[in-house]
Amino acid sequence: MAINFKAYESAFNLSLAENIAKEASKITSSLGIRIILAVPSVLALKLAEVYEDIYLEHVDPVGFGAHTGRIPPDSLKTLGIKGSIINHSEHKLVLRDVFKIIKNLNGVGIEALACGDTPAEVAALAYALPAMIAVEPPELIGTGIPVSKAKPEVITDSLEAIRRTGKDIPLLAGAGITSAADVARAVELGAKGVLVASAVMKAKDPFKVIRELAEPLSSV
Amino acid sequence: MAINFKAYESAFNLSLAENIAKEASKITSSLGIRIILAVPSVLALKLAEVYEDIYLEHVDPVGFGAHTGRIPPDSLKTLGIKGSIINHSEHKLVLRDVFKIIKNLNGVGIEALACGDTPAEVAALAYALPAMIAVEPPELIGTGIPVSKAKPEVITDSLEAIRRTGKDIPLLAGAGITSAADVARAVELGAKGVLVASAVMKAKDPFKVIRELAEPLSSV
Amino acid sequence: MAINFKAYESAFNLSLAENIAKEASKITSSLGIRIILAVPSVLALKLAEVYEDIYLEHVDPVGFGAHTGRIPPDSLKTLGIKGSIINHSEHKLVLRDVFKIIKNLNGVGIEALACGDTPAEVAALAYALPAMIAVEPPELIGTGIPVSKAKPEVITDSLEAIRRTGKDIPLLAGAGITSAADVARAVELGAKGVLVASAVMKAKDPFKVIRELAEPLSSV
Amino acid sequence: MAINFKAYESAFNLSLAENIAKEASKITSSLGIRIILAVPSVLALKLAEVYEDIYLEHVDPVGFGAHTGRIPPDSLKTLGIKGSIINHSEHKLVLRDVFKIIKNLNGVGIEALACGDTPAEVAALAYALPAMIAVEPPELIGTGIPVSKAKPEVITDSLEAIRRTGKDIPLLAGAGITSAADVARAVELGAKGVLVASAVMKAKDPFKVIRELAEPLSSV
Numbered sequence: 079m080a081i082n083f084k085a086y087e088s089a090f091n092l093s094l095a096e097n098i099a100k101e102a103s104k105i106t107s108s109l110g111i112r113i114i115l116a117v118p119s120v121l122a123l124k125l126a127e128v129y130e131d132i133y134l135e136h137v138d139p140v141g142f143g144a145h146t147g148r149i150p151p152d153s154l155k156t157l158g159i160k161g162s163i164i165n166h167s168e169h170k171l172v173l174r175d176v177f178k179i180i181k182n183l184n185g186v187g188i189e190a191l192a193c194g195d196t197p198a199e200v201a202a203l204a205y206a207l208p209a210m211i212a213v214e215p216p217e218l219i220g221t222g223i224p225v226s227k228a229k230p231e232v233i234t235d236s237l238e239a240i241r242r243t244g245k246d247i248p249l250l251a252g253a254g255i256t257s258a259a260d261v262a263r264a265v266e267l268g269a270k271g272v273l274v275a276s277a278v279m280k281a282k283d284p285f286k287v288i289r290e291l292a293e294p295l296s297s298v
Numbered sequence: 299m300a301i302n303f304k305a306y307e308s309a310f311n312l313s314l315a316e317n318i319a320k321e322a323s324k325i326t327s328s329l330g331i332r333i334i335l336a337v338p339s340v341l342a343l344k345l346a347e348v349y350e351d352i353y354l355e356h357v358d359p360v361g362f363g364a365h366t367g368r369i370p371p372d373s374l375k376t377l378g379i380k381g382s383i384i385n386h387s388e389h390k391l392v393l394r395d396v397f398k399i400i401k402n403l404n405g406v407g408i409e410a411l412a413c414g415d416t417p418a419e420v421a422a423l424a425y426a427l428p429a430m431i432a433v434e435p436p437e438l439i440g441t442g443i444p445v446s447k448a449k450p451e452v453i454t455d456s457l458e459a460i461r462r463t464g465k466d467i468p469l470l471a472g473a474g475i476t477s478a479a480d481v482a483r484a485v486e487l488g489a490k491g492v493l494v495a496s497a498v499m500k501a502k503d504p505f506k507v508i509r510e511l512a513e514p515l516s517s518v
Numbered sequence: 519m520a521i522n523f524k525a526y527e528s529a530f531n532l533s534l535a536e537n538i539a540k541e542a543s544k545i546t547s548s549l550g551i552r553i554i555l556a557v558p559s560v561l562a563l564k565l566a567e568v569y570e571d572i573y574l575e576h577v578d579p580v581g582f583g584a585h586t587g588r589i590p591p592d593s594l595k596t597l598g599i600k601g602s603i604i605n606h607s608e609h610k611l612v613l614r615d616v617f618k619i620i621k622n623l624n625g626v627g628i629e630a631l632a633c634g635d636t637p638a639e640v641a642a643l644a645y646a647l648p649a650m651i652a653v654e655p656p657e658l659i660g661t662g663i664p665v666s667k668a669k670p671e672v673i674t675d676s677l678e679a680i681r682r683t684g685k686d687i688p689l690l691a692g693a694g695i696t697s698a699a700d701v702a703r704a705v706e707l708g709a710k711g712v713l714v715a716s717a718v719m720k721a722k723d724p725f726k727v728i729r730e731l732a733e734p735l736s737s738v
Numbered sequence: 739m740a741i742n743f744k745a746y747e748s749a750f751n752l753s754l755a756e757n758i759a760k761e762a763s764k765i766t767s768s769l770g771i772r773i774i775l776a777v778p779s780v781l782a783l784k785l786a787e788v789y790e791d792i793y794l795e796h797v798d799p800v801g802f803g804a805h806t807g808r809i810p811p812d813s814l815k816t817l818g819i820k821g822s823i824i825n826h827s828e829h830k831l832v833l834r835d836v837f838k839i840i841k842n843l844n845g846v847g848i849e850a851l852a853c854g855d856t857p858a859e860v861a862a863l864a865y866a867l868p869a870m871i872a873v874e875p876p877e878l879i880g881t882g883i884p885v886s887k888a889k890p891e892v893i894t895d896s897l898e899a900i901r902r903t904g905k906d907i908p909l910l911a912g913a914g915i916t917s918a919a920d921v922a923r924a925v926e927l928g929a930k931g932v933l934v935a936s937a938v939m940k941a942k943d944p945f946k947v948i949r950e951l952a953e954p955l956s957s958v
Contacts, residue, residue, distance in 0.1 A: 087362040090373040092343070119339040120354075120369060120377055123312070134340070136367025142307040144440050144496065146386040147356025149340060153310040157340055166366040170832040173859050174876070198865030199833050201903065205858030216834070220364050242902045243861065276364065390612040393639050394656070418645030419613050421683065425638030436614070462682045463641065527802040530813040532783070559779040560794075560809060560817055563752070574780070576807025582747040584880050584936065586826040587796025589780060593750040597780055606806040660804050716804065 099129035161189030319349035381409030438473035539569035601629030759789035821849030878913035
């Protein structure tokens with residue numbers, strides 16, 4: 079499971095983030111699953127001190143150099159940050175830049191979680207060999223209408239699109255996932271995990287939500 | 299003086315950054331001047347724990363919400379980061395977004411250091427009432443050819459452009475500044491300080507460079 | 519008066535455009551005023567054959583060369599097109615590119631009508647010495663709520679902002695202008711003309727609207 | 739064969755363009771092949787009056803409406819323009835917008851020639867069902883080093899990538915194509931045609947170049 083903090087007000091609450099990291103540590107140990115926390119860049123280094131599986135929400139298609147306000151993929155290696163989401167629906171890049179970033183991250187041993195809107199975009203991403211691909215229909219993001227129920231074919235067609243490329247990349251399903259049942263359905267369809275955001279970050283009790291969403295993944 | 303770390307390889311070296319912060323602390327105390335460190339977002343929170351005058355290199359024209367990989371101006375208040383460069387030559391925004399960000403930063407008491415290429419851009423920025431404006435001719439950035447000697451009229455015309463708006467915003471001069479003489483000349487022309495980057499970040503002895511560049515500012 | 523065809527469905531109706539050009543010819547002769555028709559690039563050359571005062575709605579910050587799907591300012595000279603709107607609220611550029619385009623247009627004797635959202639943007643534009651500046655508060659565009667009544671200070675402050683730069687550039691007022699009274703009020707406030715779009719392009723009888731809007735300009 | 743005029747100075751020479759159109763008419767008749775002329779938007783309507791196979795170099799991901807300086811795909815239907823290049827290496831869009839445009843063009847019966855840098859991008863484009871796909875390694879564009887000789891695997895891998903999607907879209911090869919031998923080699927590799935630009939637009943005798951490049955296509 080990957081939890082995208084986005085830029086919700088709660089995402090910049092460091093003590094909340096640290097507590098989410100602690101909860102995630104417990105769950106990953108007890109269930110034997112992985113929980114990636116994709117956090118605002120400003121929090122990443124602090125959180126990476128207390129939790130292993132910290133991602134950035136975005137990195138930029140630049141190398142080290144005179145690029146004010148940009149984060150080169152190489153810098154994640156320097157900083158000990160495990161990976162990065164790229165090409166999220168809310169931070170789209172042209173495909174050329176997505177490939178440049180993934181190649182760069184792969185080159186320094188940092189994980190890329192590449193996002194696609196559709197099976198077609200997923201197909202292209204597969205050729206870049208990111209660590210994971212997440213498919214999220216943009217129109218369902220943040221709605222609470224789960225992709226796994228409203229558009230299950232987006233998941234199955236994405237799996238088929240990856241298969242046809244001949245690459246073997248695990249697929250996460252995202253958009254509208256808010257319950258254990260949504261996660262279980264995504265897994266049944268073939269997803270290896272889920273990408274969630276508002277369900278956790280806007281919850282009254284984010285810890286409880288994380289536990290619930292994680293449960294169905296223990297069997298994957 | 300503002301030091302822009304940019305995305306140089308040295309900019310992501312946390313221990314170097316912490317040492318620069320320590321050096322800056324000493325100099326600001328001894329000379330009675332201000333040294334702003336504009337650092338990569340991934341380092342900002344760590345450095346803000348040990349140094350007061352930390353800026354981001356960029357913030358985004360968004361509020362809190364579903365904006366993956368963006369930094370809302372409001373989040374700086376939450377995080378205790380003092381300010382941000384915006385509209386740097388290497389990270390240009392349309393003017394509408396520059397104004398949105400400055401208004402937002404001003405609204406939560408966070409400083410904006412707005413950058414302009416030319417006196418004309420400086421004039422527009424002045425109307426937004428940022429804490430400071432820096433003018434940097436893009437063609438001189440990183441060249442070691444100092445704006446204060448090669449294009450002094452950019453500084454004086456910028457001062458005049460600000461004056462004509464009826465606003466009172468301190469001006470920093472940037473681009474090609476590498477020596478105490480360059481700084482001294484900028485101050486003579488009316489700048490309240492300088493914006494530097496490569497002179498420090500690519501130096502063999504960045505601490506020495508900072509001390510040298512700071513010296514002429516003690517009298518401003 | 520400048521009429522911005524935008525990309526309304528009616529804007530691509532060549533025979534309508536030709537009839538608007540004929541009507542504009544009559545009115546400019548009878549009233550002694552200027553009517554600029556800013557049209558989709560795909561129509562410009564055909565219309566320039568029958569009407570003198572044809573503008574493009576946008577040009578790009580590039581020179582002649584390998585730029586697929588871009589229009590260099592220089593090409594307007596080649597093609598005999600009189601000018602171009604640039605930096606319209608719906609097609610914003612960073613200020614650097616606006617200046618590049620205006621300089622390029624001025625260099626080949628083609629008129630630039632530069633748009634600004636605010637007096638601050640207008641101030642910056644004045645330094646570039648375009649043939650004309652139009653100020654349009656984005657929030658009023660297309661609403662039918664006329665800038666000249668709802669936000670008269672945007673017009674007067676823009677005039678003051680231009681005056682303070684020491685440049686002498688005629689100002690058009692735009693956004694929400696739909697009646698002769700709106701135009702008259704803009705002129706009273708100091709505007710030299712108006713920039714209109716939906717009032718004409720979405721009208722049942724666009725010819726009648728043009729005549730009405732033109733009337734108050736005969737005395738400017 | 740598709741000839742991309744780009745924004746070369748020669749591309750805005752209307753009489754040259756008309757003569758190229760005449761030459762293309764002759765060749766298409768005598769050889770029984772198709773020659774698409776992708777021209778600057780400002781010339782398209784004039785040229786469409788004298789030549790059937792006129793494309794725009796780009797269209798925008800917008801519908802009819804308040805979009806100053808944008809060309810909606812629907813407008814090509816209105817104007818009688820046969821198709822458009824989209825997503826050219828010099829005018830990249832995010833994949834979401836490429837799909838929006840192709841869907842829109844297909845919906846009104848206008849052809850899309852979608853460009854990709856790599857087999858991976860080609861794979862994604864195939865899912866959108868454009869009329870044609872062109873693959874062009876960006877690093878070879880304009881160099882005179884032909885893709886068909888320097889990187890033949892880009893062509894064959896693109897064909898394989900399309901085949902794997904299960905779609906049947908003809909592939910053009912582009913970048914560095916300047917001679918009949920380059921074209922012949924591309925055809926041997928499986929391309930249905932070529933996309934050329936500088937070879938024609940920067941030639942002393944563009945008519946001769948078109949004839950030479952067209953020759954090997956007569957047998958396809």
